[in-house]
Amino acid sequence: MAFNPWQTRLSNRDRSLRVHLIGIGGAGLSAIASVLLDMGLQVSGSDRQPGALLQRLAEHGAQIVIGQRAENLTERPLAERPDVVLISSAVDAQNPERRAAEALGIPVVKRNEFLPALLAGRRVIAVAGTHGKTTTTAMTVQALRCGGIECGYIIGSEVPGLGNGAAGTAPEFVIEADEYDHMFLGLHPSIAVITNVEWDHPDCYPTPASFRRAFVQFTDNVDRNGLIVACSDDEGVRRVMAYAPSRGPRWIAYGLNETADLGARNVRSLPGQGVEADLVWWHAPKGKLELAVPGVHNVRNALAALAVGVSCGVSMDCALEALRGYQGSARRFEWKGEAGGVTVIDDYAHHPTEIEATLNAARRRYPDRRIWAVFQPHTFSRTQRMLYRMGESFDAADRVIVTDIYPAREIDDGSVHARELVAASPHPAILYIGALEDVVAYLVEHVAPGDVVITLGAGDGYKVGEWLLERLQS
Structure with a gap:
């Protein structure tokens, strides 16, 4: 992939690169900002209202301003102006700060243009799906890190002990692959997870077919020698799987159905709010999956994390122990x-x-x-x-x-x-x-x-x- 100058500097981890994020307090951009700060880059940003995420970013070295105004850029000394401005999907063309950046000739980009350079050279593990992305991403990170893989990550919510983003030191980088505004189509993962494919975001995808086509395109972006971990319980996922070429990434199907490669049987509630199930891997019993978080949907999320962890070299026992300790994330039950x-x-x-x-x-x-x-x-x-x-x-x-x-x-x-x-x-x-x-x-x-x-x-x-x-x- 050919990069322009700022992308090349980002892919080379050039610490002199200055990145400004409009909407830095949002779930998506705050996590990216955390990764950039971990990399030692110069980070600034603005948001409409103060919040805990902004405070944490400021404590880690980001320059934060409240309010989105042209002066946030125009009144900076020339030497301190950003090299690139990253905007959230909520920042429209009339945003005064965005318009100021464009008038100053500063590149203004969305995540799908920014992420390829940020993740250059990493083994990308992208977690996609209408539902369950955040929990599955967090569980996957926890499983990998428990196995000694200090992966980087971008998660769509705060997770105790993890936050929502980190650069990591291992080649692996786990990212919540948001389908809104076609963000996930900017990714070229080695491993992809698809939790489910159920029509959403009608402002972006006017029909269920257009939504499904985007996920087919997402699978086309997966490395030909890579892996796709998909929930075969979901009809939308099965329809995407039907488009899979005979030669391409390997697929692992997970779910509660009898034909899944990685399956859960006899799901039952535990005292407290947890849940457990009997685990089947390639149709052979593999012990028990125990979770502290409730719901059959979280059993499926955990199966996806298990499949990724084991595929990356984490032992099944270690991955199960990591998931047993998963306590949830902000705004998820x-x-x-x-x-x-x-x-x-x-x-x-x-x-x-x-x-x-x-x-x-x-x-x-x-x-x-x-x-x-x-x-x-x-x-x-x-x-x-x-x-x-x-x-x-x-x-x-x-x-x-x-x-x-x-x-x-x-x-x-x-x-x-x-x-x-x-x-x-x-x-x-x-x-x-x-x-x-x-x-x-x-x-x-x-x-x-x-x-x-x-x-x-x-x-x-x-x-x-x-x-x-x-x-x-x-």
Whole structure:
């Protein structure tokens, strides 16, 4: 691959390279910033609001400014201006800082253009899929590091003991391969994981077929002598596998089905919130998989991590021990606290399948307790295109509250409202309460000791749980 000057400097780990990130506090860019800082490069960035990730990056040497303004670049001395500006997918063409960079002649790029140079010379392990990417990536990193492979990594959430990004010293580099804005098509992995292929991001992929084609293209980017680890339980994955050429990467199928190369049988809940299953590797018993995190979906995530770890030379016993110690990551069935006998959990689930999986895991964990689901729909396009499927995803909850839609990168054009989701849902105890503060006030009046409140969504709906705990404690 031919690189331009800044890409060449990045691939050569040139410590004089200056990288500025617009949206540095987001999940994707903050992890990249952590890797760049580990490499000793000069990192600066801006974001709209302060946060814990920004503070941590600043403590590690990044120059952070709050607010995205042209002056963040134009008022810098010429010698201190960045060599390249990396932007998140949420930064549109009218962003003043982006426009200033373009006017100054500074290259402005997205992740799919930036990552090939960042990962040049590494053995890339890319974890893709509609659901489960973050957990599977974190589990894979933990399995490799337990086996003595000090891999680099980029994870879409904070993980205890790992953070969300590091350069690492081993050739292996594990990256959460985000399909949004076609980011993952900039990767050329040696090992690829596909957890599932279920249509999402209708603003980027207008049809299920276009979404599926992107994953086929992703598999085409895998090294011909490489490996693809794929969940054969998933229909979308099986359809992608059908496009696999006869000569190309080797495939390992994992799942709960009888034909999987790496399989789990007899999944059962453990005391506490964990789960275990009997492990089968190439149709031979291989002991037990034990997890401290709940849900059948996490059994599948762990199988993918096991397959990658063993393929990289980690012993099965070592990988199983690493997964046994995995404690989860931020916003993935994250226990937030308990007050007044009410347990509060937060989860990033915002797609119907993710909502179902999270609530089913909660029901297995708390079979005799009343479960409240507080759902903040994420983006108007997703809510509109998946309205009825979304409305059917709350069955495992006893009570459901739907808040106003979190717009993220979109503008409300009036085409859909959260009330329509409530109307489309067959759930017998679902209601709309728009503002987060009003949701908290309602819960304070209606929750009882023993209840479990789960906040769901990829926006700022997690604040409901935090505010609820404060109110109940007081």
